[in-house]
Amino acid sequence: MTLLMLLFWLLVGGTLQAAVPAWRHMGQPAFPILLGVVLYAALNKKARYFVAAAILAGLVEDALSLAPLGYSSCAHLAAGALAVLLRKDFFADRAFTTSWVGALCAAAATGTLALLLRSKGLVALSGREMLWRMAGSAVLAAALIPLLFGLMRGLERRLGTWEDRA
């Protein structure tokens, strides 16, 4: 994935993320569209692309919310790092494995962000609510991430920028 492709997906992801309201169930988690782009880079591309994606996606996500700048980037880096740790142990191109890795990483990202926001007193969230929301993020990611990966991989193959696990 070239840097241009990464920027394209971040723009598309940011627009969709801004347009799609949070899920109204399970603690109101956000649809992990930008997180999907970060995980795609973490699981399939070189480290520098993953870090760039995490920082830029976090910047977009924070700009679209009331969170201080940089918080979502930290959450995306944490989730991406977890994905990098797991990447050797599973098949990245299988829907089932991307689904559960996506779920795990989304829960990690939500947990990290919740802790950061709570530490600054920006949200009032009990431990139970936090866990419920992490579970909600995991459910959304399990359903959405394989679809996103399929779309991104499909476009890359069409454009000829796909390379097996950089």
Added chain:
Amino acid sequence: MLAMLNLPDAASRRVKGAVRDGISPLQAGLRGGVRETRDVVRYVRGLGDLALENRALSEEIVYLRGETRMAQELARDNQMLRDLLGFAQRFPNKLISCEVIGRDSTGWWQTVRLDKGAAAGVVEGRAVLTTDGLIGRTMAVSARTADVLLLSDPSCKVSVRLKRSGEFGLAEGQGAQPGQAPAVRVDYLLKTADVQPGDEVVTSGLGGLFPKGLPVGRVAEVALDASGLYQTARIELAADLGKLEYAFVAATEKDLAAVRAAPVPADVVLDDETDYLEGEEP
């Protein structure tokens, strides 16, 4: 990364504003596209239903029904815009009319995004209302957009007064649960205060953030709080926070004077005759 986390407030606000302003036209375009698609689907579904009901209906009748439906929609829009205009003329503050272009996508806060920002005179911390009543206050304002923290958000607190008895209290958002109306509670009502279900709740004007007397909602339930020293009341909001399409930002003369003094960006339209900003009441 560290630089981003430690950016000064003003710089952070500028960066966030630039990103948000960059995305807002795409967001508005996407919203418009979704609305158009929904209209087409409704229209097509209407045609299908007619065909099932009576196959003998001619194309002309279908066309005429479509036209009638469209005329009814236009009449409804017309009435709504007349109501909005009438409301703006009755209200003592200067009101900036805005369209709601998005809702909170992160789920951490209860917010909506308006299509107007600092370029139109919107300033942080101003009351935002609809024709029904108060809905919240402006928070993050960029040049072309403004985020509104809704009354239902737990961090939104408003000093209120019961219109009938004159008792003061503090309204605090309780979040939104799926399938339920957004919840707001009024705390610190004196134990001896006369509070009845159905009492109208309005802004008190204390603190200076919200103009006095804006309708907030009506008391639905009253109970003693955990300490037993105060009463607490659950209120039903006057405005439906789930169906916001348009909203007004209550601006001050100072806010608008600052915009008039500043150079006008190319995309902000001034009325030729009055020199007022688009959406602003003379």
